[in-house]
Each structure stands twice: as C-alpha cells, then as structure tokens.
Amino acid sequence: MNDKRGKHIAIYGKGGIGKSTTTSNISAALAEAGYRVIQVGCDPKSDSTTILRGGNDLPTVLDTLREQSKVRIEDISAVGFGGVLCIEAGGPVPGVGCAGRGINAAVELLHDLKVFEEHKPDFVLYDVLGDVVCGGFAVPIRDGIAERAFVVTSSDFMAVFAANNLFKAINKYAPSGGARLGGVIANSIQANYSRPLIDDFASHAGVPVVGYVPRSMVVAQSELYGKTVIEAYPDSEQAGVYRKLASCIDANSESVIPRPLNGPELKKWARTWGDRIFQAESGVVQHMESI
Amino acid sequence: MSQHIAETRNSCALHGALQLIDAIRGVVPVIHSNAGCGMQHFLGINRQGNNSGPYGSPPVSSSNISEKHVVFGGSSRLREQLKNTVKVVDGELYFIVTGCSTEMVGDDIPAMAKEGREQSFPVIYANTPGFRGDVHHGYQLALKALVEQLPGLEGEKRSKKERRVNVFGILPGQDPFWRGNLEELGRLLEGIGLEVNLLPGEELGVEAWRRVPEASLNIAVSAWGEPAAKLLDERYGTPSLFLEALPVGHAAGNLLRSLAELFRLDAEKSDRFIAAEDTRLRRRLAELSDLYFQAGLQQSFALVGESAAVAGIAEFLTGTLGLLPGLLAVTDPLPEDTSETLMQSLSGYQDEFGAQVVFSEDSARIADAIIESKAGIVLGSEFERPAAEELDAVFLPVSFPLGRKVVIERGYAGYRGASAFLEDLFSARLSGKT
Incomplete structure (x- = not known):
C-alpha cells in the first residue's frame, strides 16, 4: 500500500439487505490480513459498525458536532x-x-479533522444507505471521496431496484471524477434462482459480480453475539466467503461505469424473471436453463 | 440558449410576504431561515425602497438556523425563537415566514404555529421558500395565510355588510406608491357612498384583515390579487371585481360609475361626486396646457414597471395627455392565466400606435428596448435611468426601485394621483432633461 490516502470504497445497498454485516465482515477480513482499516457508517441509524465493536456505544459525528463546537477524532471513533x-x-x-x-457535513468534518492523514489507513469503507434518495447520500461517490463503489443486493426485486438507482448515481458522477463501480456483491443467496437472477441483472447493466454470499445461520448467530463472522467463527465456511470477497476487493482494482436500466427496461426484465421463476416452480423444464 | 438577467427587480417569495407583513401595523414577522434571508430583505426592499417596516429592519426576529438545524431539523429552534419574540415584541399577530433551507428540510411549521396558539399567542404562518416563486408569489402566499388563518383565531363569526368593499392586490414596496394608491382608491370609493376596507390600511392594522369576511365585494387590483379574490369567493361567496390596470385620472370615474350601478347607490350623489372630481382634474389640465406646449411635452414615451401601473399610466399618458407610447415594458412575470383584458389592452398600444410591448425582468433587455424606442420621456425605475441619460430624455422614476426618490404618501391612482403624476412629470421636464 503505497498510496498514503488508502483505498476509499463506498458500499451501498438497500436498507436491511445485509450491507452493514457484509461491510463489517469485509473490514474484519481486511484487518485480519494486516491492513489498517477505517469503516464509516453513513446511515442515520448509526449501526454500521456495531458488530465490529461488540455492540458498545459510539457517539456519532453529528451528535458530537451538535453538542460541542470542537470535535476530536477520539470523541467520534x-x-x-x-x-x-x-x-x-x-x-x-x-x-x-x-x-x-x-x-455531507459528517464527511466534511472527517476531512477537516484529517482523520485519513493521521490514521493512514490502507482501506476506508463507507457503508451508505443505498437508495440514494437525494444528493446527500451520493456524497461518498462524488469526486475526491471514494474511488470505487460496490453494491450489495439480494435477488429481491426492490434490492435490485435500489442497486439500479445507485448505478444511475454512479453513471452521473463518474464522468466528472466521481467513484466508478467495483461490482455487485450478491447477498443472501438461498433460492435456486438467486444467483442466475443477480448475474443476469449485472450482465444487463454491464457490471461484474465480485462475490456470492450465501444465506447462513452463522451470520445470524455472530450478530447475536455482537461480532463479525470473522471474529466469532473464524474457521467457518462463511468466514472463508468474506475473506475471499475481501481479497477480491483488495487484489482487483478494476471498475466500470454501469449502464443502469431505465424504468420500462427494468420492469420488462423483472417480468421475464417472474415468468421463469413461476415456470421453474411449476415444473416446466426449459432447455439449458440453470433453474 | 441560456440567458442572463441583469439587475432583476423581483426578489423572492419570502420577501414578498415580508413586504406585506411589514406594511400591517401590529404584525410581527418571525423568519425561520438562515440569517441572510432577513438581511437580504432589508438590503433589497427597505434600502432600495427607502423605507422600513416597524419590525422589518435588521432587528427582525429570525431563527438564523445553522447546519445542525438543517441536519437535525429546525422546528425546536423556531419554537425557541417564537417564545423569545413574544417576550420581546408586543405584537397583535405573530407571522412565521420560512426560507428555502427550512422548507427543504421540511420543518413542521404548522405545528409550531399551533403550539404558539395553544399558549394563547396569536400565531399564523406561511410557507414562503424563495424557490416557490418570486416576490409577487410571496405576497399572494402571505395574503392567503391572513385570509385563511385569521378567522380561526377569533371566536365570533363576522356577518356581511351591504356596502363594505375590500381592496387588495397592490404589493407594498413592489409598488413604491402603494399607500397613496390604496388610500386614493379608498377616498374615491367612500366618496360615492361605499365603506372601504383597505388591505393593508393605515388605521386598522390587523383589524382590517379580521374584517375581510364582512365585505360584499372584493376589488382585486393587478393580476396578483386574483387568487385571494377567488379564495374569498369560495369561502364567503364574496364576488370580485378585477382591476388589471390601476385607474389613473378619468379611468377612476368609469370605475366609480360601474360600482355605483353595481351597488345601486344614490345615483345623484355619486354622479355629483364623480363630476366634481372630473371637473377638478380637467381644470388642472387646462392650467397646465400652456406649459405642455411650451415645454414640448408631447413626445413619445417609454414606460417600465409592474403590469397594473404600466396599463394604468399608459392609458392616462396616451388617452388624457396625448403622448405617444413607444415602449411598454412589463416587469412582473404575469401568471399564465392572466386575464385577456390586460393582454388585449397592452397589445392595443402595439396595434394602434406601433408601440413595442416587452414582458421582461431583464434590465439589460429593457434598456436596449428603451434606446431603440428613441423615447423623449422615460418612466421606469432607477435601473432605467442610464438608458434615459443616453437618450437625453426626460426621466421620471415611477417603479421599484425608485433610487433617488422618496415616497411616503404619494400615489398615482385616481384623480389626486393623476394630479400628483402631472406635478412629477412636468417637474421632471422643467428640472432638466434627466
């Protein structure tokens, strides 16, 4: 890691999709591999880093900013x-x-406090509420913040819809120096159709899928203990999945500008998958189909 | 192609609301926005218009929100500001107006106003972010808030009075002659036997607004009074008369005659009153006739201002004084559904006299049009002075911002307004070209 600034990566995804769990496990895996990591939760719920720190209280940047005019790194980390x-x-x-x-204000403060210069991280992971509902939520992917973004999605349509919205935001900001897309992280893979559905969506949008995280009891158990899988069950298969994902993000610095689907395209795409899943469930066998 | 607007004279909705509020005695504005919004109001209308409201100068109450109020919501800051304001300023009515940032955040203003009322303070509100529209829209929003929310503050129901008339639609400040204009209209309406409620009026303050439901007719001057007139029709079934043009000189006589007929007033009395006013103006005109020719006043003119003033003054200049219209520039962005009567009356000058009619708030474009018109008399705002100087034309400030002229009582509406206008116009001619 020669870059003094470190690699800044934004991880987006629809609320409740497992974005914070995935991000925290990637952070844990990167730390385990010897890297210096900062994880910044960019969600008003402020529960992004809970499982990295055993569920202890952590004052948020904005709460601290509200209470005291002079903020130190120690107060907010x-x-x-x-x-x-x-x-x-x-x-x-x-x-x-x-x-x-x-x-916007919190990210600005982190820069003012020179958090990145002083901590000298190898990786900074921003865990961002993924519907990109307004300009503020796009701050981490604007010029000068993160250089790459990943999106966590399941095979639920609304998660795919949120991922597509992020693609639109990246598509807008990337040409002027904003973040490009590192790829899609497929999460909660359980049903037969989950993986081909996400693969198909990714190929339509011209983006790579960088990892598949199966749905696992180990994740739920670790969370109940207030820990990441890497910490709670380091020898589990699931821990291996997160390590592989982390090393993929570490080793591969390629990124693309996605081609988001427009409204009618997305609807049409979803309908095709509705039909395919229905046929698979009702026993219709299609030639060369994986589901 | 994108265009720039030079020296716009139309500020934002918040300022339009504040201009009306400042003009009503007893109303205390509470701005919920950044510090700059209140300051801009002072720098804009008050300085340019050479006046200030009783609570509208820099000491105006403002929540002056900062970033933490944007992030966490600013309603509690407003609550605090309201509490402090009622302690410091003894108002008859407290009026919350909002700026862009607090509206973007979505602070719950109605709830804060309600809290104030629950503690027995008379509080109303209008959501007036600048992005909703310009100064005219702000006037309409404040007008609507007063009309809609004031009746809820008092228990008694107001009954209609047969000859009561509300007059509104003249924007304080945006029409620098608003007070004089309203008062002259009031004097004339009373002269034919009507009871007049001027909004805003001099004597009654907030009480005038409480009396709004008592009227049997609303006179909405300018396109900007129309929505409130429609609202009053819906709420109280009060019919309205729309005056697209400010009645200057003999035009006022026509208005009075139609009102006398509408209200079935004592014809003899109203005719006598109108005839006396008419005769008086004719005598004054006759007295000026020698000077009119000596000073070579019969020239083409360029007139720049708000639609109602332009339509009214153009009619007087052309119809009564016999001057030739070269350019009429309307600077208020008229709503799409502006009455055809106004558009026809303006385009009439184009068809009949070949005058150029321009709808623009771009001072640079207007200046070009003035130069092109080669007018001998230029009537407009301070922004038009340089073009008048370039043409070596007579210049008379008649619209906002007046710049080098102070107006406190003067008006150009009605008969007395016509006399005042004649004084100003002839004086401008005699005191040198510009």
Whole structure:
C-alpha cells in the first residue's frame, strides 16, 4: 500500500439487505490480513459498525458536532476488531431534519479533522444507505471521496431496484471524477434462482459480480453475539466467503461505469424473471436453463 | 440558449410576504431561515425602497438556523425563537415566514404555529421558500395565510355588510406608491357612498384583515390579487371585481360609475361626486396646457414597471395627455392565466400606435428596448435611468426601485394621483432633461 490516502470504497445497498454485516465482515477480513482499516457508517441509524465493536456505544459525528463546537477524532471513533477504526456519521431521528445534509457535513468534518492523514489507513469503507434518495447520500461517490463503489443486493426485486438507482448515481458522477463501480456483491443467496437472477441483472447493466454470499445461520448467530463472522467463527465456511470477497476487493482494482436500466427496461426484465421463476416452480423444464 | 438577467427587480417569495407583513401595523414577522434571508430583505426592499417596516429592519426576529438545524431539523429552534419574540415584541399577530433551507428540510411549521396558539399567542404562518416563486408569489402566499388563518383565531363569526368593499392586490414596496394608491382608491370609493376596507390600511392594522369576511365585494387590483379574490369567493361567496390596470385620472370615474350601478347607490350623489372630481382634474389640465406646449411635452414615451401601473399610466399618458407610447415594458412575470383584458389592452398600444410591448425582468433587455424606442420621456425605475441619460430624455422614476426618490404618501391612482403624476412629470421636464 503505497498510496498514503488508502483505498476509499463506498458500499451501498438497500436498507436491511445485509450491507452493514457484509461491510463489517469485509473490514474484519481486511484487518485480519494486516491492513489498517477505517469503516464509516453513513446511515442515520448509526449501526454500521456495531458488530465490529461488540455492540458498545459510539457517539456519532453529528451528535458530537451538535453538542460541542470542537470535535476530536477520539470523541467520534472507537477501535474495533482487528484495530478497525469505527466511525458513525449519525443523523436525525426519523421524520425530521435532513439526513442527506448530515452525511455531507459528517464527511466534511472527517476531512477537516484529517482523520485519513493521521490514521493512514490502507482501506476506508463507507457503508451508505443505498437508495440514494437525494444528493446527500451520493456524497461518498462524488469526486475526491471514494474511488470505487460496490453494491450489495439480494435477488429481491426492490434490492435490485435500489442497486439500479445507485448505478444511475454512479453513471452521473463518474464522468466528472466521481467513484466508478467495483461490482455487485450478491447477498443472501438461498433460492435456486438467486444467483442466475443477480448475474443476469449485472450482465444487463454491464457490471461484474465480485462475490456470492450465501444465506447462513452463522451470520445470524455472530450478530447475536455482537461480532463479525470473522471474529466469532473464524474457521467457518462463511468466514472463508468474506475473506475471499475481501481479497477480491483488495487484489482487483478494476471498475466500470454501469449502464443502469431505465424504468420500462427494468420492469420488462423483472417480468421475464417472474415468468421463469413461476415456470421453474411449476415444473416446466426449459432447455439449458440453470433453474 | 441560456440567458442572463441583469439587475432583476423581483426578489423572492419570502420577501414578498415580508413586504406585506411589514406594511400591517401590529404584525410581527418571525423568519425561520438562515440569517441572510432577513438581511437580504432589508438590503433589497427597505434600502432600495427607502423605507422600513416597524419590525422589518435588521432587528427582525429570525431563527438564523445553522447546519445542525438543517441536519437535525429546525422546528425546536423556531419554537425557541417564537417564545423569545413574544417576550420581546408586543405584537397583535405573530407571522412565521420560512426560507428555502427550512422548507427543504421540511420543518413542521404548522405545528409550531399551533403550539404558539395553544399558549394563547396569536400565531399564523406561511410557507414562503424563495424557490416557490418570486416576490409577487410571496405576497399572494402571505395574503392567503391572513385570509385563511385569521378567522380561526377569533371566536365570533363576522356577518356581511351591504356596502363594505375590500381592496387588495397592490404589493407594498413592489409598488413604491402603494399607500397613496390604496388610500386614493379608498377616498374615491367612500366618496360615492361605499365603506372601504383597505388591505393593508393605515388605521386598522390587523383589524382590517379580521374584517375581510364582512365585505360584499372584493376589488382585486393587478393580476396578483386574483387568487385571494377567488379564495374569498369560495369561502364567503364574496364576488370580485378585477382591476388589471390601476385607474389613473378619468379611468377612476368609469370605475366609480360601474360600482355605483353595481351597488345601486344614490345615483345623484355619486354622479355629483364623480363630476366634481372630473371637473377638478380637467381644470388642472387646462392650467397646465400652456406649459405642455411650451415645454414640448408631447413626445413619445417609454414606460417600465409592474403590469397594473404600466396599463394604468399608459392609458392616462396616451388617452388624457396625448403622448405617444413607444415602449411598454412589463416587469412582473404575469401568471399564465392572466386575464385577456390586460393582454388585449397592452397589445392595443402595439396595434394602434406601433408601440413595442416587452414582458421582461431583464434590465439589460429593457434598456436596449428603451434606446431603440428613441423615447423623449422615460418612466421606469432607477435601473432605467442610464438608458434615459443616453437618450437625453426626460426621466421620471415611477417603479421599484425608485433610487433617488422618496415616497411616503404619494400615489398615482385616481384623480389626486393623476394630479400628483402631472406635478412629477412636468417637474421632471422643467428640472432638466434627466
């Protein structure tokens, strides 16, 4: 790692899709491999780094900023598993204020505090609420912040829809120096059709799938213990999956500008998959089909 | 192709609302926005218009929100500001107006106003972010808030009074002669036997707005009074009369005659009143006739201002004074559904006299049009002065911003307004070209 700034990576995904779990496990795996890692939770729920630090309280950047005019790095960070520096941007309670502006303000403060210069990380992972509902949520992928973004998705249509929205945002910002897409992380792979569906969506959008994370009881158990899989069950198969994902992100620095599907295209694509899944469930055998 | 607008004279919705609020005695504005919004209001209308409201100068109450209020919501800051304001300023009505940032965040303004009312403070609100529209739209939003929310603050129901008339639609400040214009209209309407409620008026303050439901007719001057007139029709079934042009001189007589007929007033009394006003103006005109020729006043003119003033003054200049219209420039962005009467009356000058009619708030474009018109008399705002100087034309400031002229009581509406206008026009001619 010669780059003093480190690799800044934004991980997006629909709420509840397993984005924070995936990000935390990638952070843990990178830390385990000897890298210095910072994970920044960019979600008003501020629970991105919980399983990296055993569920302990961590004051958010914005709460601290509200309470005190002078903020120090120590006030807003905690050292978690493997030395991962955990930071939560925080934000307003649901229904008031502007969470988007919050992310903007928090990221700005981290730069003002020279967190990255002082901690000298190899990797900075931003865990961002993935529907990119407004400009604020796109801050991590704008020029000068993260250089690569990954999107976590399951095979649920709404997750794919959110991923497609992120593609639109990247498509907008990448040409002017914003982040490009590293790839798709397929999560919660369980049903037979999950993997081919995500593969097909990715190929339509012209983006690579960098890893497949199967649905696993080990993840749920580790979370209940307030830990990542890497920490709680280091020898499990699932830990291997996250390590492979982390090394893929580490080794491969390729990125693309995605071609998001427009509204009618996405609907049409989804309908085809609806038909395919129905036929598979009702026993219709298609030639050369994997499901 | 994109175009730039030079020196716009139309500020944003928040300022339009504040201009109306500042003009109503007893109303205390509480701005919920960044510090700059209130400051801009002061720098814009008050300085340019050479006046300031009782609470509208820099000491205006403002929540002056900062980033933490944007991120976490600013409603509590507004609550605090409201609490402090009622302690410091004894108002008859507190009026919350909002700026862009607090509206983007979505602070719950109605809830804060309700909280104030629950603690027995009379509080109303209008959501007036600048991005909703310009100064005219802000006037409409404040007008609507007053009309809609004031009746809820008092228990008694107001009953209609047979000869009561509301007059609104003249924007304080945006029409620098608003007070004089409203008062002259009031004087004339009373002269024929009507009871007049001027909005905003001098004497009654907030009470005038409480009396709004009592009217049997609304007179909405300018295109900007129309929505409130429609609202009052829906709420109280009050019919409206729309005046697209400010009645200047004899045009006021026509208005009075139609109102006398509408209200079935004592014809003899109203005719006598109108005739007296008419005669008086004719005598004044006759007295000026020698000077009119000596000073060579019969020239073509370029007139720049808000639609109602342009339509009204153009009619007086052309119809009564016999001047030739070279350019009419309307600077208020008229709503799409602006009445055909106004558009026809303006395009009439084009068809009949070959005048150029321009709809623009771009001072540079207007200046070009003035130069092109080669007008001998230029009537407009301070922004038009350089073009008048270039033409070596007579210059008379008649629209916002007036720049080098102070107006506190003067108006150009009605008969007395016509006399005042004649004084100003002839003085401008005699005191040198520009």
